Amino acid sequence: DTEVTQTPKHLVMGMTNKKSLKCEQHMGHRAMYWYKQKAKKPPELMFVYSYEKLSINESVPSRFSPECPNSSLLNLHLHALQPEDSALYLCASSRVIGLASTDTQYFGPGTRLTVL
């Protein structure tokens, strides 16, 4: 089983709302990722968690707040977003991480976020 699940599939929120995206995997992976993808662009890395600890934050605004409660679950808390934050938010996981890693990153189906 190489499944990464994400909820919700679609989310529409106003600029003053607080919402959360959820990602889950049961493959025993110890690295989890958040990527943001705008239309017709490649995915761009936002955060990396390694053994439930934040290891990379790619200069992401504080209105995005990640959380990794346990090894299977990854959340992305959203607050006071801007319309330009509208995008597909992808979660991924992999077994191990590192420069020479040959482990596959498996992507979830994504949450399509629209900020009004």
Add this chain to the structure above:
Amino acid sequence: QQPVQSPQAVILREGEDAVINCSSSKALYSVHWYRQKHGEAPVFLMILLKGGEQKGHEKISASFNEKKQQSSLYLTASQLSYSGTYFCGILGLYSGGGADGLTFGKGTHLIIQP
């Protein structure tokens, strides 16, 4: 330092072959290839390792040229299901050796016509 993909787009008839290239100015340890269909998540195809090649999916194979810091993805006898956007991804641009995410090229849009 984003990897450079070429071509940007390809239109083929079913049964024709295609080559997609991915090059980097940074030393490569591995290249990860994905295909993404419209509205869907990227799907893993294969990983190319420094010093070797690995076939991972259908009639798709790839190579890794260490001297040129380039990987090429070969699609033979293309099928309609091959349509989508192909991305190559590389590690090592964020942390310099520790935990890392993928940096993707801009993608190659492949259209297969009947």
